[in-house]
Amino acid sequence: MKISQNKVATINYILTDNDGTVIDQSTDSNFAYLHNGHNIIPGLEAALLDKEAGDQLTVTVEPAQAYGEKDLAAIQQIPRKMFPADADIQPGMQFQGESPEGQMTVVTVTAIDGDTVVVDGNHPLAGLTLNFEVTVVDVREASVEELEHGHVHGQGGHVH
Numbered sequence: 001m002k003i004s005q006n007k008v009a010t011i012n013y014i015l016t017d018n019d020g021t022v023i024d025q026s027t028d029s030n031f032a033y034l035h036n037g038h039n040i041i042p043g044l045e046a047a048l049l050d051k052e053a054g055d056q057l058t059v060t061v062e063p064a065q066a067y068g069e070k071d072l073a074a075i076q077q078i079p080r081k082m083f084p085a086d087a088d089i090q091p092g093m094q095f096q097g098e099s100p101e102g103q104m105t106v107v108t109v110t111a112i113d114g115d116t117v118v119v120d121g122n123h124p125l126a127g128l129t130l131n132f133e134v135t136v137v138d139v140r141e142a143s144v145e146e147l148e149h150g151h152v153h154g155q156g157g158h159v160h
């Protein structure tokens with residue numbers, strides 16, 4: 001069976017950046033996604049179309065087809081006093097915030113400079129070219145319930 005619309009594919013993958021650093025991996029046949037369900041980044045999904053169990057592929061995904069380019073406007077300097085006084089603010093900490101358009105966003109503290117805290121609202125992988133080594137483990141039909149929910153249930157998916 002080939003991967004196409006409304007199929008559930010189980011894949012193993014190793015994700016590296018252009019320096020060869022491993023960013024993420026799943027190699028125990030425990031990751032499954034619903035094709036065309038917006039469960040994975042568009043560039044990887046497109047490369048997996050028509051693949052079947054046993055296929056191995058190397059996929060390079062540019063930022064535009066992954067997590068987007070880094071938006072410099074999303075990097076902000078915020079006065080330390082805007083944070084709770086008793087919070088020990090450290091680089092790497094994440095906070096929920098609200099964008100000027102009113103959307104909920106997650107920002108990551110990237111630096112602390114005196115009374116100024118620098119936060120970055122970009123996705124941590126924004127601006128990166130992503131390199132995937134993928135093996136297709138299994139392809140099956142999605143259930144009606146999975147199609148209604150837009151994600152995979154059971155092994156490799158949601159439990160609820």
Ligand code: ZN
Nearest residue numbers: 149151153158
């Ligand atoms: Zn569900």
